[in-house]
Amino acid sequence: MKTRLTEMLGIELPVMLAGMGGVSYSDLVIAVSEAGGIGTFGAAPMSTELLVEEMARVRAATSKPFGVDLLTASPDSVARNIRAVIEGGASIYVAGLGVPSEVVDELHRHNILVGSVCGKVRHAVAAVESGCDFVVAQGTEAGGHTGQIATMALVPQVVDAVKGKVPVVAAGGLFDGRGLVASLALGAEGVWMGTRFIATHEAHTGRGFKERMLETPEDGTVISKGYTGKTCRVIRTEWTNHFEQHPEELKPFPQQVMTAMQAGVQQLGTGPDVELDTNRAFMACGQAVGAIDAIKPARQVVEEIMDDARRTLKRLAAIS
Ligand SMILES: Cc1cc2nc3c(=O)[nH]c(=O)nc-3n(C[C@H](O)[C@H](O)[C@H](O)COP(=O)(O)O)c2cc1C
Structure with missing residues (x-):
């Protein structure tokens, strides 16, 4: 293609x-x-x-x-x-x-x-x-x-x-x-x-992030300033809920990053050696999350996207 x-x-x-x-x-x-x-x-x-x-x-x-x-x-x-x-x-x-x-x-x-x-x-x-x-x-x-x-x-x-x-x-x-x-x-x-x-x-993530994605539906993300001070789409957690209820406690970027780090919920760059507290951790993630039901090799993801694209093009050609 x-x-x-x-x-x-x-x-x-x-x-x-x-x-x-x-x-x-x-x-x-x-x-x-x-x-x-x-x-x-x-x-x-x-x-x-x-x-x-x-x-x-x-x-x-x-x-x-x-x-x-x-x-x-x-x-x-x-x-x-x-x-x-x-x-x-x-x-x-x-x-x-x-x-x-x-x-x-x-x-x-x-x-x-x-x-x-x-x-x-x-x-x-x-x-x-x-x-x-x-x-x-x-x-x-x-x-x-x-x-x-x-x-x-x-x-x-x-x-x-x-x-x-x-x-x-x-x-x-x-x-x-x-x-x-x-x-x-x-x-x-x-x-x-x-x-x-x-x-x-x-993918390089802390332990628990990928598994948490599998159980998150399409409405399980929220745009929150809670982890960085800037509008960031993440999996909804107790941490995002707290700042939704207490927006007056939010600090601007980058101070909010420090606040989240000090609370142990901002572990960006943490690899699989660290177990995340997925009730509170920073897990940036988009609305596509609801469609994801398996952790796969990245090559397979690319191959499936292309197979699906070819099938879709055929389907469209048949109705045009
Ligand atoms: C975990 C995570 C980290 C991201 N970090 C960055 C970043 O450092 N720089 C950037 O330009 N975009 C960043 N993005 C946004 C992506 O580059 C990209 O635009 C976005 O993931 C595309 O939408 P999708 O998640 O629905 O596929 C990040 C997104 C995610 C999910």
């Missing part, structure tokens, strides 16, 4: 692993890239040293392209991290909170493509103006920091607004081949998927 995005990134399938902070580490990145999509690190909570080590693991395991998502190009760490991304052999760089045009230029000088995750049409237009090569239109259904516009409404509006200058990638609530085909129908050229890939063997 070829689109402008797959051609541009040099990949076989229009499936991108979302850069999920604390979750998208080397095992998952390798698995998705090897399956023909593109794996993207969620490197926001990683030290530069860990990011360098993790990228080296990917390079040793596969020659397929991979990417790095740093959420934001914060000025203090930007130079160090951008250098690491360049030297680590990444092909794409993605940021959730905008990429300054000088950073775009520096990455372009090293043949690294730049993408921006956007929750509003005007953010996508600004990203294209600052030189980004693709934009991810992320609807409110998405896990993690998210906006208010639904994927179905956002994607075609972003497609229209960028006027074909760059490919648009759809994100938020997508978990199977029907979502991929629907995204293509809306004018997107690929999908950026997070939540579905958390419930895989390779």
